[in-house]
Amino acid sequence: MNMHKIVSGFFFIFAMTLNFGFFYGNPEVLIDHSAYELFAAIVINLIATVLKLGDKTQLGSVLLATSLVADIQLIASATIWAFALYVLNDFGKEATTAIVSLSGGALLANVVSVILFISDTVKSKR
Amino acid sequence: MNDQIFWIILKRLRIPFLVIIVTFAITMLGLTLIDGMDDKGNVYRMSFFDAFYFVSYMASTIGFGEAPYSFTYGQRMWVSGMIYLTVIGWFYAIGSIVSLIQDDALRKAISRNRFRKQVRGLGKPFYIMLGYNSVIKDIINRMGVHDYRFVVLDKDENKIDELILENFYPHVPAMAGDVTNQYMLKMAGIHQKNCLGVISLFKDDSKNTQIATICQLLNKKIDIIVKGSSPRHIEHFKSMGLKHIQDPFEIVSKRIYYSIVAPHIWLLEMWVYGHSLNLRKRDILPHGKYIVCGYGRMGKAIEQGLKKAGIAYVLYDLEAKKYEQENGTTIFGDEKDRNKLLELGVEDAECIIAATQDDLLNLTLLNKAKKINPNIFTIARENSLAELTMFQAAKINKIYIIEKILAESTYNYISRPLLDTFVVELRKQDEEWAKIIVSMLHNSTGISPDYFEIEINLENAYALSLSLQKGEKITLAQIRRSRANREEILPIVYLLLQRGEEIFLVPDSQMHLAIGDKLLIVAKDEYKEDFEYIVNNLYELNYVLGREY
Numbered sequence: 001m002n003m004h005k006i007v008s009g010f011f012f013i014f015a016m017t018l019n020f021g022f023f024y025g026n027p028e029v030l031i032d033h034s035a036y037e038l039f040a041a042i043v044i045n046l047i048a049t050v051l052k053l054g055d056k057t058q059l060g061s062v063l064l065a066t067s068l069v070a071d072i073q074l075i076a077s078a079t080i081w082a083f084a085l086y087v088l089n090d091f092g093k094e095a096t097t098a099i100v101s102l103s104g105g106a107l108l109a110n111v112v113s114v115i116l117f118i119s120d121t122v123k124s125k126r
Numbered sequence: 127m128n129d130q131i132f133w134i135i136l137k138r139l140r141i142p143f144l145v146i147i148v149t150f151a152i153t154m155l156g157l158t159l160i161d162g163m164d165d166k167g168n169v170y171r172m173s174f175f176d177a178f179y180f181v182s183y184m185a186s187t188i189g190f191g192e193a194p195y196s197f198t199y200g201q202r203m204w205v206s207g208m209i210y211l212t213v214i215g216w217f218y219a220i221g222s223i224v225s226l227i228q229d230d231a232l233r234k235a236i237s238r239n240r241f242r243k244q245v246r247g248l249g250k251p252f253y254i255m256l257g258y259n260s261v262i263k264d265i266i267n268r269m270g271v272h273d274y275r276f277v278v279l280d281k282d283e284n285k286i287d288e289l290i291l292e293n294f295y296p297h298v299p300a301m302a303g304d305v306t307n308q309y310m311l312k313m314a315g316i317h318q319k320n321c322l323g324v325i326s327l328f329k330d331d332s333k334n335t336q337i338a339t340i341c342q343l344l345n346k347k348i349d350i351i352v353k354g355s356s357p358r359h360i361e362h363f364k365s366m367g368l369k370h371i372q373d374p375f376e377i378v379s380k381r382i383y384y385s386i387v388a389p390h391i392w393l394l395e396m397w398v399y400g401h402s403l404n405l406r407k408r409d410i411l412p413h414g415k416y417i418v419c420g421y422g423r424m425g426k427a428i429e430q431g432l433k434k435a436g437i438a439y440v441l442y443d444l445e446a447k448k449y450e451q452e453n454g455t456t457i458f459g460d461e462k463d464r465n466k467l468l469e470l471g472v473e474d475a476e477c478i479i480a481a482t483q484d485d486l487l488n489l490t491l492l493n494k495a496k497k498i499n500p501n502i503f504t505i506a507r508e509n510s511l512a513e514l515t516m517f518q519a520a521k522i523n524k525i526y527i528i529e530k531i532l533a534e535s536t537y538n539y540i541s542r543p544l545l546d547t548f549v550v551e552l553r554k555q556d557e558e559w560a561k562i563i564v565s566m567l568h569n570s571t572g573i574s575p576d577y578f579e580i581e582i583n584l585e586n587a588y589a590l591s592l593s594l595q596k597g598e599k600i601t602l603a604q605i606r607r608s609r610a611n612r613e614e615i616l617p618i619v620y621l622l623l624q625r626g627e628e629i630f631l632v633p634d635s636q637m638h639l640a641i642g643d644k645l646l647i648v649a650k651d652e653y654k655e656d657f658e659y660i661v662n663n664l665y666e667l668n669y670v671l672g673r674e675y
Contacts, residue, residue: 036158039174043151050144054137056130082175 005121011048012117015070016110018044023107027100028093035081038103042074045106048113059120066113073106131235135226142219149215153181153208160204164195185212237301238313244299245315248275253351253540254314256305256326256337258285264533265325266294269541274322277314279305306336308344316344323349325540327372327532331359338368351536355423370539374531375427380553381526382431385411390560394552398545399534402574403567408523412503413437414476419444419491424481424507424528440470444491446484458490467495477503485509489520544579544646548622551631563632567648570617575648577621580661582643587661594641600671603635605660607670616656618649 018041025032049067052060077099084095157177164170172180176194183190184205197205226232252275255262266276278300280286286302303310305326315321326337334352341350353372354360363371384392389410397403416439418428425441432439450456472478478495480488485508492504505524508517517525539546552560567575584591593600602623608614623633624644630637649657660666 035174036155039151039155039158043147046147047144050140050147053140053143054133054135056133078174082173085173086175 008048008051009117009121011044011051012110012114015041015044015048015067016107016114019070019074019103019107019110023100023103025100027097030091030096030099033100033103038074038078038081038099041103041106042071042078045070045074045110059116063113063116066109066116070106070109070113073102073109077102077106131231135229135232138226139223142222145215146219149208149212150178150181150185153185153212154178156204156208157181157201160200161198162195162201163198170195181208181212184209185216187213187216241299241301242313244297245277245313245318248277248299248315248318248320250275251320251322252277252315253322254279254311254316254324256280256324257328258282258289258300259529261327261529261533261536262325263289263292264530265537265540266298268533268537274540279303279310279314281305306333306340308340311341311344316341316348321345321348323351325351325536327351327353327536329353331356335359335362338363338366342366342368351539353532372532372536372539374528374535375423377531377535378424378526378528379427379431382411382428383435384553385409386413386432386435386437388557388560390557390564391552391555393564394560395549397574398538398549398577403564404573405564411524412476415439415471415474417442417470417472417475417478417495418481419479420446420481420483420488420507422481422483424526428479428481440475442466442470444482444487446482446487449482449487450484456484456487456490458487459494463491463494464498467498472498472502475499475502477505479505479507481507483509485517489517489522492522493520542579544622544624544644545577547624547629548631548646551622551629555631567619570619571648571650571653575619575650576654577646577648578654580645580647580658582639582641582645582661589664589667590639590661591641592664593667594639599638601636601638602633604671605639605657605667606635607660609656609660609666609670612670612672616649616653616660618647618653618657620645621648622646 018037022033022037022041045067049064049071052064052067055061055064080095080098080102084091088095154174154177157172157180158174159171161169162172172194180193250273255265255276255278258278258280262278269276275296276298278286278289278298280289280300280302281304283302286300289298289300301310301314303313305311311324316324324337324341326334326341328334328337331354334354338350338352341348349370350368351370351372352363352368353374354363355373355375360371360373381392381395384395389405393401393403393405393409416432416437418425418432418439419442421429421441421443422445425443429439429441446456449458453460472495478492480491482488482491488506488508492506495502496504503524504522505526506517506522508525508527510529535546538549580586582591582594590600590605602620606616606618606620608616620633620635621631622645623630623637624646625640625642647654647657660670
């Protein structure tokens with residue numbers, strides 16, 4: 001048992017599941033996608049990113065890269081939400097689909113990250 | 127960015143970042159869940175954007191006030207708790223991030239990286255200089271115009287700062303670190319193809335030995351220029367197969383020998399180092415009795431020179447440190463000292479040499495001797511360049527500055543290899559020969575002629591090389607013609623010709639030239655230009671050779 005592995009594994013997978021939870025649902029209906037879930041996904045993703053900082057190995061660098069991609073996509077999605085709500089004052093279908101599809105991209109990055117993490121675990125013989 | 131330290135720093139940033147993320151997230155979540163009231167009395171809840179905006183300026187203590195509407199008591203209770211959480215978290219995190227960025231190890235890693243990049247970017251051949259001092263500074267300054275670059279390593283960080291302040295152009299990459307550490311040497315580019323050599327002129331012979339050994343192990347191809355002053359170390363360097371060993375005391379010994387026995391050889395050698403080609407009266411050392419004060423490495427070297435020249439001398443084993451201990455000062459000249467000088471026979475001696483390691487002692491000793499015997503010839507050893515004006519003001523006949531000798535001979539070795547060879551060959555000749563050469567130089571090139579080196583190849587002598595490639599036979603005399611009138615001789619002197627390993631001192635003018643020959647030529651600047659025209663320009667060459675096309 002490795003405490004660091006447990007904590008980081010927990011956050012990596014949690015980030016992915018929350019992301020999926022937000023993404024799941026009709027992409028044109030905003031009610032299907034909770035703002036609280038997006039908030040939680042962003043926070044957990046940021047924590048996961050920080051946990052990947054400072055790993056010099058090849059795998060560590062790739063993990064950090066995928067995590068950064070997910071962060072950018074999720075934050076972009078939240079920004080569009082705020083922008084459409086307060087600046088444009090017009091919450092059309094376009095804004096909704098943009099928010100959901102951006103989180104979909106983030107989900108893909110998170111899936112890659114988790115696959116890499118699991119494959120590394122499977123590979124190690126300890 | 128492959129330095130270990132960079133990753134360690136990044137890893138240490140984890141906690142501060144986590145603190146910020148977690149405190150912000152808790153506070154924002156609370157704010158969006160608590161009921162508020164807008165200006166019309168309706169219940170509303172903050173959006174995530176409102177919460178993010180508010181927390182951002184709360185945590186960083188900017189404090190724009192309550193937004194978007196005045197808070198209810200429920201919100202205020204939450205916020206008053208969260209102020210302490212977020213503000214403390216913020217200060218902790220920012221503080222540790224700033225201190226990590228300023229971390230000494232990180233800054234060193236960054237400067238090491240920069241140094242490595244600069245060394246790799248040196249496009250031209252370079253030498254690695256170990257230790258930075260006035261000698262090295264002098265060499266770098268002289269080399270400014272040449273096509274060599276330098277990399278400097280020194281143990282002392284202050285010295286490196288000093289170097290950076292010098293603002294050398296072209297830039298000299300420098301780094302503080304242990305010079306005997308092979309990792310540092312590798313970083314300084316010892317493995318690079320354009321690394322020509324390592325120069326190590328430390329006072330301490332055993333340090334030079336250590337460095338030479340390491341450098342030879344790291345890269346067999348490079349030139350290692352070391353200073354060695356004790357016979358044991360010099361022997362060791364020779365057994366290592368080092369080609370160039372700088373022994374300033376040996377140079378002094380030889381100079382004293384030649385200036386007594388063969389002043390014209392001495393003159394030619396000094397001319398190479400920038401002296402005018404003119405033997406003045408005060409340059410000639412007397413042949414009478416000598417007094418040598420100080421019997422360290424310098425004293426021994428002088429003794430050697432005098433012995434070889436067959437001059438009578440007395441030795442006075444004066445040691446600066448011992449003298450200071452006994453008398454509490456290094457100012458020479460009380461009654462006891464005076465008696466000592468008289469005992470040594472200063473009254474009938476013709477020359478006195480002060481060769482201790484203390485400048486003040488040397489100066490006062492010579493002054494005292496001059497007071498007793500005003501006609502005595504005085505020679506001083508000067509240890510630090512800073513006191514040069516003092517020595518000049520004291521009207522000492524001859525001054526030997528070890529640092530300067532070292533700088534000049536190293537500089538010549540690096541940048542004027544033919545001159546260096548010339549000096550070596552010169553010492554094998556006798557006074558008569560030197561006299562002839564000096565008068566020949568006087569007759570054809572004047573009192574203080576300049577010299578230049580040229581290699582016969584397409585780059586430096588285009589026209590001449592083309593003709594030689596065609597198989598034409600051209601002698602040295604044939605191209606020594608005026609381009610205004612080919613019947614007249616161009617006033618230049620061929621001092622040395624090097625063909626492969628063969629060396630021809632003052633080559634015969636009927637000698638045929640070959641591609642790859644290196645020539646050392648004495649000429650005034652204007653004639654140097656003429657010569658370069660002739661060997662590079664086809665029309666000029668044709669005219670001088672008497673050919674018509």
